[in-house]
Amino acid sequence: MGGPGSGKTTFLNFVALCLAGELLGLPAANLKLLRQPIPREPDAARGSKAKRQRWTHGALLPVCVVLRDFAASLPADAAVDADTLWRFIFGQWPEPLRPYAAPLQRELLGRGGLILLDGLDEVPDAENRRAQVKQAVQSFAGLYGQCRFLVTSRTYAYQRQDWKLIGFAERELLPFTRGQIERFIDAWYAHMAHDLARLSASQAADGAARLKRASERPELSELAARPLLLTLMARLQTRGGGALPESREKLYAESVDMLLDEWERHKPRFDRSGQRVDEPCLGEWLGASRESIRREIDRLAYEVHLAQPSLTGTADIHEAALTAALRAASRDRPDARLMRLEEYLRDRAGLLSAHGEGWYQFPHRSFQEYLAACHLARFKFPDRLSELAKADPDRWREVLLLAAASVSNAPGSIWELVDALCPDGVDADPEAPEADGGTQWGALLAGQALHETGLAAADPDLQVRHETKRRRVRDWQRRLLRSRVLPARERALAGDLLAALGDPRHELLDVDHLRFAFVPRGAFWMGDERNSDAPLHRNETLDYDYWIAESPVTVAQFAQFVASAGGEVGYPEALRDPPNRPVAWVSWHDALAFCAWLGERWRDRLPAGWLVALPSEAEWEKAARGGVELPVAAQYATVGPGFALAGPARRKNPQPQRAWPWGDEWESDRANAERNVGASSTPGCFEAGRSPYGCLDMAGNVWEWTRSLWGTEGWQPAFVYPYDARDRQREDLNAPDDVWRVVRGGSWSIHRGDARCASRYWDRPGSRNDALGFRVVLRSSPVL
Structure with a gap:
């Protein structure tokens, strides 16, 4: 079972091809291909082995039947049995093959085979056809007991109890995995280059790479997991000269046109006498123009979207509503013609597909939304x-x-x-x-x-x-x-x-407007009572004032450093986020170089003896948690007007051992963590999460480098607490790269526990990732 366009018929044909190929000795299609493992996922563990597909029945002789054509051959209300289906199977053969009917029947009765029955749901319900087909299949399965059977049907259609085949197990096709998507794309372009000679090898490689990137776009990734829609994307890109439209609207516009083509194309069927009949296209059937059909489908999409109870998935459209819409497009056609609409649309996976008895759906919610948008834009x-x-x-x-x-x-x-x-x-x-x-x-x-x-x-x-x-x-x-x-x-x-x-907000876009929060000298609580390596203790070794950046360094500010230094960014991803977001993908060495550059830039504007540095983890934790005493109000300054160094009035910290910058209870709306946003965010989105000194994003958003050392073993720090800020060894900037540095604050993707003020983590100085940034401090004590 599977939804429209999920690959049921393709899967059935693939199985038949592999079995026939094995019996014929074909090198390209055989049991080896049938058992080929599902491709490895891009994020699969290195060294893991893909499992072969489980086909244990050998090379069964495949016999394929399109049940829609079988149903068309049945006299109305006639009694059917296994012999009825058998006569249909060999009755379709050309005359030279007719003598082989008896040997085939003996083979199926004796050794068995695989009977592949496609499209149980595509059998018209008129004239008791489905009951006839079900009876024929059940009788055939009973008589040809040595055979195995594979029947396809749309999932929703098969849920009807009177449809179900007795003794048949039920399985449902899954969406494509990322690995399958990529293998499909490779195979598509290999076919274009090698089999059809429409593209050169280099053009095919470029096209495959483009489509793989496109299929990862947020608006396309879900579509790409559906075989029909992935095929549609591949056809659109091939037809479009190697690239999909960048605009979603243009992508859907072209997709709808192609799905309308699928819907309207002539499709052959066989009548009761076995003669091929080409059905008319939808426009011919209705006597309506394509434009009028599209106008009414747009209106229908708007109406069902408006009325749909659920905010996910596609709306169920009753055939009465669809018929009414197409009647409005047709206007001049007699109702008798429209009464056969269900039969016409049932087996067409186009713009609307059958979704159970008397119900239809668009192929994906995005198409429903696009068509509704077209109606609203017009009217x-x-x-x-x-x-x-x-x-x-x-x-x-x-x-x-x-x-x-x-x-x-x-x-x-x-x-x-x-x-x-x-x-x-x-x-x-x-x-x-x-x-x-x-x-x-x-x-x-x-x-x-x-x-x-x-x-x-x-x-x-x-x-x-x-x-x-x-x-x-x-x-x-x-x-x-x-x-x-x-x-x-x-x-x-x-x-x-x-x-x-x-x-x-210039303070986020220009380093010369970078805003700093004042942290006065004095005792503070550091560490965590649950951590034996970093136990909670009263720290009195930060006996100096310092200023810490209100926010992490942003993309725009880091870009100034890159441009002024005349160099290239160490990792291009660092400058690809919006300019007002925290910079990420920076190593500890990148952060240290930024500090040196900014210190030189501000050399004549800083108080004597003051330098720009990465914070130590003690400076960082005090800024996040607050000292035993706090300023009455947060105090800010920038390098332009200068820094007021006189200590402000003090008050007691009501929560000097707080777990997070705002208090002891986690509040998800105060921090960008636990993927509640899914990426980093510009400072100011979590205003309620400010620290006692007025700093933003000290819980979540991006991890922040410090100048403090961790050690050479993960989970086992060499530098433990109590923390003595006067110990220069633990802040040695010249330590080799095999000694890891402490990072603080958590990030947008981590658990709330790692966003606590006291939470310590570590990383190699050369490490980079999408959640690793930094902020800076100004201080007067020696910075090596």
Whole structure:
């Protein structure tokens, strides 16, 4: 069993080919191919062996039957048995093969074979056909007891109890794994190059690499797991000269056209006399133009999407609704013609496919959303579209973005949509009451629409009235970072949109505006009472003031270092995230070099004796947890105006041994951890997670390098607590690379336990990954 386009018929034909090839001695198709292991997954453990497919029955003689054609040959309400099916099998043979009917029958009765029966669900239900076919199959299976049987059917159709074949086990085809997707792509392009000679070897290799990358795109990865849709992607790319459309809207537009082609193509069948009959295409059947069919299908997609109870999957469409839509497209056709629509559509895995008795579905939710978007863009743009999206963004977001993309060749329409989504400016007062959910969602979706249609960036040629709207949307994204209505993932999205619109927070984009939080000298609690290597203790060795960066160093700031140093980034991924996100993919050596560069840049602007450095783990933990005493209010400074070094008024820390920067209870909305966002995020998305000194993202987001040493053994630190900040050996910057460095703070992907203030981890100085960054400190004590 499997859904439409899941590969049922292809699988059946593949099994038949391999068995026939084994009997004929073919080198390319045989039992070896049938038993070939499923390809290794890209993330499989090195050295693991793939298991061969379990076929233990030898080279059975394959006999294939298309049940739709068998049903068409049956007289109405006639009694059927095993002999009826047998006569159909040899009745399709050309005359020269007819003498072999008796030897074949003896073979099947004696040694057995494999009877492959394709499309049980494609048998029309009219005139009691399914009951006849089921009876014939059951009788044949009883008489030819030495044979094995493989029958295919769509999953939902087979759930009907009166359909089920007695004594048959049920199995369902799984979606493609990543390894299978990649092998399919390799095989597709090998066929194009070697068998069809349409491409050179280098063109095929390039095309395969492109399609593999494309199939990993978020909007395509789920489609690629479906054989029909992966084939569709391969055909689109081949037809498109080697690349899929980058725009989702264009991808779906071309896909829908191709699925309409599949739906409308002439498909042969055999009548009761065995004669081939080419059925008319859908437009001919209905007497309707392709444009009118498409218009009504768009409307149907909108209506079922609006009414669908679930926010996942595709809607179930009753045949009455589909018939009504096609009747509206046809208008002039008699109803009798439409009554045969189910029979026409049942075996066509095109734009709509049968999904059980009297029900249909689109091949994927994304197609349903795209077609609904086309209807809204044509008839209900932008007012109704914006109303729906603001009221129910989970249902209508993708529809809105696809509708915006479909009208992007007329930018004025996009600005109308922005006005409808985000009509009012944001209140600049940070203490202003929070806007309602619909207003916030409208502003967020307006930002997405501008970004996805290429209108987010400032443009000197943009009309003033539209630039006003663009800035309004930008200002809203900044406000949304602090939203208590939007989930963390949406606040992170607002941060990325803010980068595209032009983030006005200079402290995140320019090193010379980097903001520092003041940490006064004094005792603090360090360590964890549950950790024998780093026990909780009162540390009084940080007897100096220092300033620590409010946020980790960002992509934009690291890019300044790369450009000013005249060098190349050690790993290109480091500069690919939005500029206002923390930089990642940096080694400890990269971070240390940044500090040296920034210290030299600021040499004349820093107080005498002050240097830029990576924090020690003691400095980092105190900044995250707070000292025994705290400033009455957080104090910030930048290198431009200078640093006020006079100690502010103090107050007692109410939680000097706190587990996380905000307290002892984990609150997921205060930290980017445990994959609640799925990637790093711009500082400010977790405003409520500030440390007692006012630092952001000291729990989660990215791990942060320190200058402190760990040792040479993971899980067993050489440098244990109590921590003495005066011990220069444990902060030796010249230690060899086989001595690991301490990293702190956790990251977007780790468990909350690793985001605690006292949590210690380690990494090799040359290590890089997508969750490893750093922040800097300014201090007056010697930094080696």
